[in-house]
Amino acid sequence: MEDQIRNILKEHGRLASDAATLADNADLYQAGMTSHSSVNVMLALEAEFDVEFPDRMLKRAVFGSVASIRAAIEELTAA
Template sequence: MNDTIRSILKEHGRLAVDVGAIADDADLYQAGMTSHASVNLMLALEGAFDVEFPDRMLRRRVFESISSIRAAIEELTGGA
């Protein structure tokens, strides 16, 4: 799942650094992801994983690292 997240991040995150060099728990906002980019990332993740983030997950910290994104998606897909 992390690979899929990374490839979506590469396309939509507009990071200032190479996604391949980012640790799973690295802060994506620190790596240059803007608010607008996080929105595009959210929408692309919803499409790729066929989920819809509920309002309670529309939080800055949910999208702040690859690990936090993975945790949110796992919760929505029942840990699949």
């Protein structure tokens, strides 16, 4: 799952640093992700993991780090 998330960040996140080596808790917005690129990341994650983020998850913090994205995906795929 981790690799899939990092690949999506590499493709859609417009990060200034390498998505493969970013720390788990590194702030993706600090790393260069804009609001619009976070939307593209969100849509790519939904396609990759076949999930739909509920409204309560459509917020900045959920997509703020690799760790928080992983926690959200785990929650959605656990059911």
